[in-house]
Amino acid sequence: MKLSSHRLMNSPTPTPPTATPPPAGLARYAGIYGAFLRNGLVREMGFKINFLLWIVVELLWFTLQLVFMAVIYRHTERIASWTQWQVVLLVGTNHLIQQLFTALFMNNCVKLSENVRTGMLDFLLLMPVNARFLISLRHVDFGAFVNAASAVAVMVYAAGRLHLTPTLPQLAGFSLLLLVGLSVHYSVMYILACISFWTVRAQGIVWGYYNLFQLARLPDEAFRGTFRAVFTFAVPVLLVTNVPVKLLIDKLSSPLEIVWLVGLSAAVFVLSEVFWRWSVRHYASASS
Amino acid sequence: MNKYWHVVTLGIQSTLVYRVNFLVRALFGLVPLLALILLWRAIFEGRADANLGGYQLAEVVTYYLIVNVVVALTAVTEDDWQIAADIKDGKISQFLLKPIDYLSYRFCLFAAGRLVYTAAAILPTAAFLWFQRDAFLSPASGTHFAAFLLSLCLTALLQFFISFTMALLAFWVLEVATFIFILFAFEYMAGGHMFPLDMLPPTILSLLNLTPFPYMLYFPVQVYLGRIDGASLAQGLGIQAFWVAAAYLLARVVWGRGIRHYSAVGG
Known part of the structure; x- marks a missing residue:
């Protein structure tokens, strides 16, 4: 960004394309993401105390x-068939997914409405990069990575109490499914963020989303009927954390559960892309 | 007094703008509530007349339902952010020049906001209560209900004064959000949002009872359920009133000091 404006000001004639060919495809995007990371780090270090306090806040909630x-397990042996340490593993895993989501996407989704309101979106749309990439990943939240580490610590402890000895394929599958679950959260939140093209206020949406997020850390077996169907198939939050954890503790009722998670994750992502494109087409700029 | 009445009507008018927002909030808020209730129903399943931590199924369900009602009626949602923003942006200067007391002004807006929120949330909440009616207990007795209403008012005052004081931190620090969230996290646990506090080990409960947190939510709900009686009910109301007075004095003191420290940035 800085480079291009510099070039515009100093050389009125465009540089010949042969000088330094821009890296193509993935490498180019990796380079841009590197710049996001650097910016994010610089920004965080400008408010060190605040940075640390936010980590404290998240630790408290965890x-x-x-x-x-x-407290629940002081008074009961199990919730449906889930024992205490299985549920702790579930809560830890959910926190890991949530923190990764916060680190990579959360602030960006929240900022979309602000970008719409201030007209900043016009500028982002004009950039010679995929606009959704820019909008989704520009702000990296480093504190959330620290909190993700606390989640991993709890998960490892819970796995120890369960005497789990996961095989390598199990661990690999678990990690992959975590990413698939992360993508579900991202797509759902992106759809909600696009609604702010019309509402122009993101607050209610963020708040609503945190409410949905709370479901993901509860054992799916506790629910049935309409409630379970809605939050499994319409908004698949009950699958996001449950399926990977169940893979790890051999609780999957059938491999079909994995198929559902992967399939629905892909479906929600496609839906979010369609809705995003449709929203942009109806966007009439704010300031100009 | 008349001018504060105007503030209330102004507050109602300006929050009416957010009525749809409020309705959406109330609806979304029912999702985790329903999830919690279903979770407890699953725990009680197969032992319907069981007694877990001194609670039967209907008592646990009613506990969460009444928590939700008390929160809707008394929780501070936007006010603390607005107060902090007023201070940070220097908008507070105009109140220092006018013959109006900022704390009272803010309280009127808070009351107006709660009124509108309640009006927006009443339909979905009532529908939800109806939906859960098999496990919804009516108040333990007329006396308990009257005490519950009194305690509810004290809770609202306590919530407001504490949030007001926290927002005044903006006189000294640039970013109050983290402090507000830390306090909120404590209140969430120690106030009894997540589970009835008497499910905790007794020593922890008796420690919590020394803080104002249980009186910000847990206490009125216990009164409604009739789990507090006679002398301890009167004593509890007394302690709650004490915390309200203490929080009010603290708010006044912090305000006085804040104003002296204030430098009207941008004002």
Whole structure:
């Protein structure tokens, strides 16, 4: 960004294309993402205390979720067929997915409405890069990576209490499914963010989404009927964390559950792309 | 007094703009509530007359339903952010020049906001209560219900004064959001949002009872359920009133100091 404006000001004649061919495809996007990371780090380090305090806030909420489960298991042996440490593993895994989502996407989705309101979106759409890439990934939240580490610590401890010895393929499958689940959260949130093309306020949407997120850390077996169907197939949040954890603790009722997660994740992503394109087509700029 | 009445009507008019937002909030808020209730139903399944941590199924369900009602009626949602923004942007200067008391002004807006929110949320909440009616208990007795209403008002005051004081931190720090969230996290647990506090080990509960947090939510709900009686009910209301007075004084003191520290940036 800085480079191109510099060039515009200093050389009125366009540089011949032969000088330095821009890296193509993936390498180019990796380079841009590197710039996002650097910007993010610089920004965070400008407010160090705030950076640390936000980590404390997230740690507190994570502790609360664990306390909640601890209190429930003071008074019961199991929730449906889930034992205490299986649920702790579930809560930890959910926190990992949530923190990765926060690190990579959350701020960006929230900022979309602001970009619409201020007209910044015009500028982003004109960039010679995929607009959705820019909008989804520009702001990286480094504190969330720290919190992701706390989630991993809890997961490892819970796995120890369960005497789990996952095989390598199990671990690989688990990690892949985490990414698939992450993509579900991203796509759903992106759809909600696109609604702000019309509402221009993101607050309610963010708040609503956090409410949905709370479902993902509960064992799916506790639910049935319409509720389970809606949050499995319409908004697949109940699959996101449950399926990978069930793979790890051999609880999958059938491999079909994995197929559902992967299939629905792809479907929601396609839906979000369609809705995004449709939204942009109806976007009439704010300022100009 | 008349001018504050105007503030209330102004507040109602300006929050009416967000009525759809409020309705959506109320609807979305029912999703995790329903999930929690279903979770407890699953725990109780196969032992319907069981007694877990001193609660029967209907009591647990009613606990969460009444928590939701109390939160809708008393929780501070936007006010603290707006107060902090007023201070940060220097908008507070105009209130120092006018013959109006900022705390009272803000309280009127808070009351107006809660009124509109309640009006927007009443339909979905009532429908939800109807939907859960097999496990919804009516108040333990007329006396308990009256005490519940009184305690509800005290809860609203306590919520407001504490949030007001927290927002005043904006006089000293640039970013109050983190502090507000940290306090909110404590309140969420120690106030009884997530689970009835008497499900905790007794020593922890008795420690929590020394803080104002249980009186910000848990106490009125216990009164409604009739789990607090006679002398301890009167004593509890007394302690709650004490915390309200203490929070009010703290708000006044912090305001006084904040104003002296204030430098009207951008004002």
